Amino acid sequence: MTVGFVTFESVEQLTHAVQVLKENPSGGKEIKISDANRRSHQKVRAEGHVANGTATENGSNPATTAGETSAPEVVASSKKSARDAVTPLAHMPYNDQLEHKKHSMAQILKRLTRNARKACPPAIPLPNWIFKSKEIGGLPCKLEGILESPIVDGYRNKCEFSVGYSLEGKKTVGFMLGNFREGVTAVEEPVNCPNVSEISCKYAQMFQDFLQSSSLPLWSRVDNCGFWRQFTVREGRCPAEAVVLQHVESQISEVMLIVQVCSTDVDEALMKEEFDKLSTALIQGASTCSPPLPLTTIVVQDHKGISNAAPADCPLIPLLVPKGDQLEGRAEDKTRIHDHISNLKFSISPTAFFQVNTLAAERLYTLAGDWANLNSDTLLFDVCCGTGTIGLTLAHRVGMVVGIEMNESAVSDAHRNALINGIKNCRFVCGKAEDVIGSLLTEYLGSPQQHIAASESNSVINDTSKNEDTINCTESDVENMDSSAEKNDNGENEQPRDGSVDLHTCGDEDIKGDSVDRVNKEADSSPDEHIEAVVEQSCGEASLINDEPTDAISTDSLEHGKTCQDSSSIQNNNVLAASACQFKNVVAIVDPPRVGLHPTVIKALRMHPLIRRLVYISCNPDSLVANAIELCTPTSEKQEKNKGNRGWRSMSAAGLARQRTKSMPNSEPFIPKRAMAVDLFPHTSHCEMVMLFER
Numbered sequence: 001m002t003v004g005f006v007t008f009e010s011v012e013q014l015t016h017a018v019q020v021l022k023e024n025p026s027g028g029k030e031i032k033i034s035d036a037n038r039r040s041h042q043k044v045r046a047e048g049h050v051a052n053g054t055a056t057e058n059g060s061n062p063a064t065t066a067g068e069t070s071a072p073e074v075v076a077s078s079k080k081s082a083r084d085a086v087t088p089l090a091h092m093p094y095n096d097q098l099e100h101k102k103h104s105m106a107q108i109l110k111r112l113t114r115n116a117r118k119a120c121p122p123a124i125p126l127p128n129w130i131f132k133s134k135e136i137g138g139l140p141c142k143l144e145g146i147l148e149s150p151i152v153d154g155y156r157n158k159c160e161f162s163v164g165y166s167l168e169g170k171k172t173v174g175f176m177l178g179n180f181r182e183g184v185t186a187v188e189e190p191v192n193c194p195n196v197s198e199i200s201c202k203y204a205q206m207f208q209d210f211l212q213s214s215s216l217p218l219w220s221r222v223d224n225c226g227f228w229r230q231f232t233v234r235e236g237r238c239p240a241e242a243v244v245l246q247h248v249e250s251q252i253s254e255v256m257l258i259v260q261v262c263s264t265d266v267d268e269a270l271m272k273e274e275f276d277k278l279s280t281a282l283i284q285g286a287s288t289c290s291p292p293l294p295l296t297t298i299v300v301q302d303h304k305g306i307s308n309a310a311p312a313d314c315p316l317i318p319l320l321v322p323k324g325d326q327l328e329g330r331a332e333d334k335t336r337i338h339d340h341i342s343n344l345k346f347s348i349s350p351t352a353f354f355q356v357n358t359l360a361a362e363r364l365y366t367l368a369g370d371w372a373n374l375n376s377d378t379l380l381f382d383v384c385c386g387t388g389t390i391g392l393t394l395a396h397r398v399g400m401v402v403g404i405e406m407n408e409s410a411v412s413d414a415h416r417n418a419l420i421n422g423i424k425n426c427r428f429v430c431g432k433a434e435d436v437i438g439s440l441l442t443e444y445l446g447s448p449q450q451h452i453a454a455s456e457s458n459s460v461i462n463d464t465s466k467n468e469d470t471i472n473c474t475e476s477d478v479e480n481m482d483s484s485a486e487k488n489d490n491g492e493n494e495q496p497r498d499g500s501v502d503l504h505t506c507g508d509e510d511i512k513g514d515s516v517d518r519v520n521k522e523a524d525s526s527p528d529e530h531i532e533a534v535v536e537q538s539c540g541e542a543s544l545i546n547d548e549p550t551d552a553i554s555t556d557s558l559e560h561g562k563t564c565q566d567s568s569s570i571q572n573n574n575v576l577a578a579s580a581c582q583f584k585n586v587v588a589i590v591d592p593p594r595v596g597l598h599p600t601v602i603k604a605l606r607m608h609p610l611i612r613r614l615v616y617i618s619c620n621p622d623s624l625v626a627n628a629i630e631l632c633t634p635t636s637e638k639q640e641k642n643k644g645n646r647g648w649r650s651m652s653a654a655g656l657a658r659q660r661t662k663s664m665p666n667s668e669p670f671i672p673k674r675a676m677a678v679d680l681f682p683h684t685s686h687c688e689m690v691m692l693f694e695r
């Protein structure tokens with residue numbers, strides 16, 4: 001089905017168009033016509049509801065002068081400053097912020113217990129952890145506390161500044177005073193926002209000054225047109241040993257500036273002229289600051305979609321490339337900065353995810369590694385691996401890492417990062433986790449069915465082996481692995497093709513990361529030429545996991561995903577994949593986006609009996625709870641058929657998860673063992689949550 005949205009200027013035009021469409025079916029097919037739901041900000045405008053009365057009856061801002069007709073009406077929320085909007089806890093002492101967050105996390109965790117209890121099939125006894133939850137106030141496991149951020153001010157390494165009009169009608173680069181969906185469009189300067197570095201503020205100011213005399217218009221979120229859309233500052237810091245926590249600012253050694261525009265209907269020559277002026281203004285602005293600001297690269301992102309959340313493959317135009325990096329190649333390969341975590345160096349391209357609080361991220365990854373109980377016998381699946389940070393920082397503690405990530409640039413960064421740091425036991429697969437996880441698990445571990453069959457036959461001989469935490473390979477496992485091609489196909493056919501995808505994607509909103517990044521002026525230009533060459537070569541459009549197709553891989557499952565891999569790990573992979581059973585300990589660390597893991601991934605992890613331990617890192621406790629319900633609720637022998645999606649719109653994420661649990665194939669549930677909050681976002685109400693699940 002194809003859906004088109006058309007706007008008309010008058011009711012007459014609309015009536016005429018409807019008549020014409022009805023009389024002229026497209027290719028003989030009738031076109032269904034109906035009114036579109038009004039977007040929430042339109043409803044707000046139509047209702048004339050304006051929080052602080054700054055707009056007139058027709059929604060326009062009295063402060064907007066006649067000469068600024070391109071300015072949309074500016075609607076404010078109850079928040080009067082950018083500080084209130086982006087750092088709502090900034091008025092509290094940091095210790096109180098931590099207590100506040102810990103309390104909220106506990107409340108959310110209790111939802112897991114309540115929902116798992118409700119979802120438990122009537123004929124199945126409640127698991128022990130639900131019984132025991134009464135002793136700990138309804139929590140599914142102990143909440144061990146909250147790890148504080150090593151720095152609380154200026155910690156963000158990535159700031160996405162909105163471009164718009166202030167309440168006074170001035171062109172402004174800063175933060176929106178509220179949510180656009182609630183009709184708020186006003187943007188205010190990032191004054192006194194303690195999470196933003198001074199460097200980022202200075203760059204925002206430079207861009208704002210430039211916009212005052214630009215001949216191209218600002219993007220209007222209301223009318224979905226205009227040119228200048230968003231301004232992102234990403235910062236890279238020196239290695240940890242050089243970081244003096246009191247002088248965090250001085251550790252910023254690289255800066256990347258990303259200017260998002262929409263080039264629709266804009267004259268190319270004019271655009272080029274504006275870009276030249278802009279880069280001159282930014283370069284001069286940086287060098288005339290005292291001390292001069294680091295500036296490594298400037299890149300333009302040309303995004304024509306409605307929301308500012310650009311897709312990862314949006315065209316990039318480099319305006320300033322790092323010294324010594326002026327090679328032929330893709331824009332994202334030329335425009336990168338570096339940061340450091342756990343003494344490793346990470347190369348970051350413009351669209352790749354990198355945790356916004358580098359020093360707190362180090363604590364987060366260390367905690368995840370400690371809970372994962374790693375050793376040289378461990379095969380670690382790093383699901384949603386981004387630039388490979390988790391897997392690479394833990395690589396020295398495990399036998400092998402398999403990272404999965406859908407952003408191609410991030411995967412390319414991950415390969416580069418393995419090479420820069422001389423790490424050889426990591427493999428990074430580019431694809432949606434839901435598309436590739438089944439095949440990867442089968443490739444390394446054999447299919448779930450093989451293990452179930454093997455454990456059933458073993459249990460006849462020795463029933464006690466069932467409860468072992470680490471699974472030793474049996475002879476039959478090895479045999480089964482050899483014949484895995486056949487089993488793979490079976491496995492793939494089992495992947496759900498029902499409404500679960502819709503349920504998942506529609507349930508949550510895509511929330512824009514409050515992020516920031518950066519680059520090094522002296523670009524210790526470490527990615528040397530041979531690294532460039534290897535990465536280039538290895539990140540082609542390959543559709544198989546290994547360079548050489550292996551029977552063990554289901555091409556069916558990989559057709560949606562692309563695979564990038566560096567040559568150094570190919571050799572490793574072939575050796576290790578062939579003898580995957582050498583890994584007695586299989587662990588998954590998952591770190592999904594706000595929406596959580598796709599149900600297909602949850603199902604694959606739960607259904608594979610060799611995965612005994614799972615560390616879940618979450619930036620959204622609601623989706624963590626939803627995923628945990630599916631991982632931890634006991635199932636019955638007989639599953640309910642998925643009854644379709646009716647009613648899903650009004651269901652909470654937890655409610656949807658309960659529904660899906662009913663159709664989960666019978667399998668051993670995980671048990672929530674430990675939980676800890678980690679504060680990556682001081683002054684805001686957000687924090688990360690880490691949970692350990694075992695079985």
Ligand SMILES: C[S@@+](CC[C@H](N)C(=O)[O-])C[C@H]1O[C@@H](n2cnc3c(N)ncnc32)[C@H](O)[C@@H]1O
Nearest residue numbers: 353355384385386405406407432433591592593
């Ligand atoms: C919260 S970030 C974590 C990245 C990384 N673990 C880190 O700490 O830097 C989530 C990552 O998941 C990726 N992602 C989102 N949806 C995905 C999917 N369906 N399959 C695989 N990766 C996905 C995003 O591109 C992003 O890099």
